[in-house]
Every structure is written in C-alpha cells, then in structure tokens.
Amino acid sequence: MNLSDTVVVGIGNPYRRDDGIGPALADAVEALGLPGVRTATLPATTSDLLHTWAGASLAIVVDAVRCEPSSPGRIHRVHPGATGSTELSATPASTHELSLEQAARLGELLGLEPARLVVFAVEAADLGHGEGFSPAVEAALPALLRAVAEELGQPA
C-alpha cells in the first residue's frame, strides 16, 4: 500500500501510567523509520487531531481505555467505518476536550478527516499518577506494535 500519507497518533500522558501507552507506541513506530509514515503524540483527543489526520489515506490512533469488566492489556481494534460509531464511542479514556467519536464526527463535518481511521484501544489497569506501565500493559506493547505494523502493511 502507499504509505506516503499515513499517520500514527499516540494519545495519552506518560505521567499517568498506562495512559502513556499511546505515546510509547508512537515512539516505537517512529523508531522503525518507516518511509512515508508520520507519527504524532497528543495529550488527549483534542481538536489538534483534525489537522493531524486531515487528508491522510490512513490514520491509526492508539489510546488507553477503561472497560467494564476489565481485562488489562487487551487490545481492541476498532474500525469506525466497519462497525459504526457505537463501538468507537466506548474508546475515550476520559472526558477531555472531545471524545474520539466527536473528533471523528467534527472532522467529517469540516472535511478534515482521514480516508480511513483505525483505532487501537488498549485496556488500562492503572491510570494513576506516575511513570511506567502496569505489567499487563507493558506486556501488551510488543503485540500492539506488531498489530499496528501489520495495519501499515509492514509486519514487524
């Protein structure tokens, strides 16, 4: 596939334990040095997402998520185009500026959306203050990187 306009966005705060999984994944993708693949990190699903992913053929967003019941470290792959917005609306970890669903809908309203959006949501165990991941999320990082690389057509 053409990777010339692909972006991987990691969302989260590295000082909130497992919330840092998104930025860590973005850093790991950046380290792969894939040609044509941009990476970005954002502290939350802010409106800056719109200009980050606008016009991309593929945008991959990685964020931490809290689920009930919880299975820490479990990776959810959400494709809004295929599953509708209901599943996507479950992915934001907290009430920041916009939910991911709102950001996607606002992008569509304003013509600032990617051609395809895929979300990887990682179930968090610990969103408290501090650096470093819980064991379950730490263990999930290699599988998450493989999944994202495969999505990019670049098996790691």
Added chain:
Amino acid sequence: MSATDGRHLRVEALARIEGEGALDVVVRDGVVESASLQIYEPPRFFEALLRGRQHTEAPDITARICGICPVAYQTSAWLAVEDACGVTPDARIAALRRLLYCGEWISSHALHIYLLHAPDFLGYDDVLGLAADHRSKVERGLRIKKAGNAVLERVGGRAVHPVNPRLGGFHRAPTRGELAPLAEQLRRALDDALATVWWVATFDFPELELPHELLALHRPDVYAIEAGSLLSSGGLAFTARDFSEHVVEHQVPHSTALQATLDGQRYLTGPLARYTISSGLLSETARQAAADAGLGATCRNPFRSIVVRAVELVYVVEEALRLIAEYERPDPPAAEVPPVAGVGHGVSEAPRGLLYHRYEIDADGRILSAVIVPPTSQNQAAIEADLAEVVSAHLDLDDAALTSLCERTIRNYDPCISCSTHFLRLSMDRR
C-alpha cells in the same frame, strides 16, 4: 417540580471542561445551602515528583501537568528557578519567550471560544451542532488555533509540550527567516480574531456582576503575560516573591484540591482580572475592538469573558506579529543557569489566570521542595460563590435548564481542571 419538593438531580458528566471534575449543589427549602466544586490535583503529585530532580528538569516535567497550557507551566518554572539562581536572561530571550507564550494564548483562546464556550450562547449541546449549522465559524476558530500552533511549533519545536525551551532560554533560537512565514499566517489570524470579537459581541449575556477582588500580573509597559508583578483591583501590589505572603492555600472538606484566598478574601484571576487591571495597556487595535464590542475599561460579567478572550486574542496575534517584526536572534540562545542554593518564585499569566511556582534548590541543583498554585484552584471559591448565586436566582428553572446554566457558569471561567482534577460530574441535591 418546585425547588422545595425534595428533588434530587444528578448529572454524570459536565462536558467541555478541560479535564474532569465534579460539582455538587445542595438546595434546602428553596435556599442554596452549598455549591461545591470537587477537584483532584495533579499539581500536588507533580510537587512530589519534582523533589530530588534537577533544577534544569522543572520546566520539562511541569509542562506535562496540562496539555492545553504547557508553556505557562514551563514559564513559571523557569522564572522561579532562575530567580533562585539569580539569573536574568537577556531581552532577546525574553522577547522570544513572550512570542512562544503568545502562541499558547492564541491556541488556547481560540479553542475555548469556538469549541467550548460559543455553543453555550447559540443553544448547541457541543461544537458538533455548531459546526453542522455554522461550519465557517468553526473553521475560522480552527484556523486561528492552527496559527497559534504554528508559533508553538516554530519557536517551541512542537505544539504540544514544546521541547525547544530550556532553563535560561532555548536549545536553538530560530532565525529571522524561519519566523518570517509565521507572519503571513498571523495576519490572516488577526482578521479572524477581529471577526471573532464582532461575532461574540452579538451573543446574549445574562446580567451578573462579580463582587470579587481581581488579581492579575501587571507591567507598566505592556499587557502582562510572561512576566510582571501582581496588582489587585483594590490596589494591592506585590511581587512574585511575596505571593505566598498574600495568597494562602487551605484545605476544604469536599475536595482534595487546595483553595486559595488573597489576604483572607475570595478572589478571581484570569481574563476579567487582566482586562480590568490592564485594559489600557492593550494595543490600539484591541482597545478599539473592545469598544466596538461594548466593553468598557473594566469587565466584571463572567458571561462576557468570551468577549474579553476574543479581545485578548486580537492583542496576542498582533503582539506576535510585532515580536516577529522586531526579532533579534539571541546568541547564545540560552543563559547558563548554574545552581545556587536558595528559594525562587515565578508567576505568569496562563490563559486561564495566574500560575505560581516556588522551588527550593540546593547547591547541586537538586530540588528540595516545590509548590505549584494553578489558576483553577485560585478561582475555585469564586466559581462556587457564583454558582450559588446563579442557582439562587434561577430556582424556578427545571432541572435540565438549571444544570445547563451551571455548566455555562463553570465554563465562563475556562477551568483547566486537568490542572486540578480527574473526573467531572455534576450532582444537585434539592430537598
């Protein structure tokens, strides 16, 4: 249902506030007994995290407290550490820092006006409704925000948590040629900012005049942002070093956050305070825009804070253009800041209000203690008082309308609750 029928209203989410928090309002026999804003404070955690770290790390670490105003945290941090070490970077570095801060104000004010606050005045639940009916307006807001982000990226290295600033200045100072392209984007943003003032001036504003003391940074030469001393609406004047002499934090039972008082009194920081204290120092363009929008020399109506923010937006866009036009590249880009054992204080004007840092460091540069007082904690008591007044005056409204009015009241202050809390939920108890 009347307010005295013993009803209990609970709202699980208060959207469009940065971060999260909770609000409880208790009404007894038609009288508001209490309005409590419950917030939980990451700055307390960061104060602990900073102990034992090097003085050079304070700006980078505290920038992570808030994704919306990292430059404010960086600025107050380097002011405090440089104060402790007795270093004052030269005027060229100070000007570049002011330009960086202007970028953050542009981005933050555009965000609040268009995405968070304007939907309240036009009857929309959120920005999606506004965008569906007024696409060009939201596009204008995002265009302004993008111009602010461009300044942050060019000067700070990136828009979120800028990496180029450091203690003493910058890792690398941009050349004049690198800053020049920003001017074109900012000239368009100036037109957009003026249009923003005219747009928000047409909104309907509930009548409300705040009685609180107002406190802001002040400078004799320019509208204070990245430096200055403190001045209150009552004429109280002091420097950052005396901040803790006048501003005292105390615990309240309903919140893990501390609340602050100014010489024992409730007070307010932020746009209304800045404008009321320093409106005469705005640029001629911004003053004219304010006059056109019906603002006088002072403003104490929190609902009109959206107009004040728009006027400030005009000012900081124009100020950024001035700073770029007059830019002289600092060489070296940073002053050395060797550690000196002692205590330092720094205060700057975050978009939401005063942000104070205090550090004690040892001779090796190790941070022994840190105190961070964010604007939302300072404003918390005033917000609660205003909520109580708003609810008292509108007890005839049904639950949904009253809840909406409470949300609007809170959003007037643009609370950066991610500076102070992690969950926002509104519950009203009417008995």
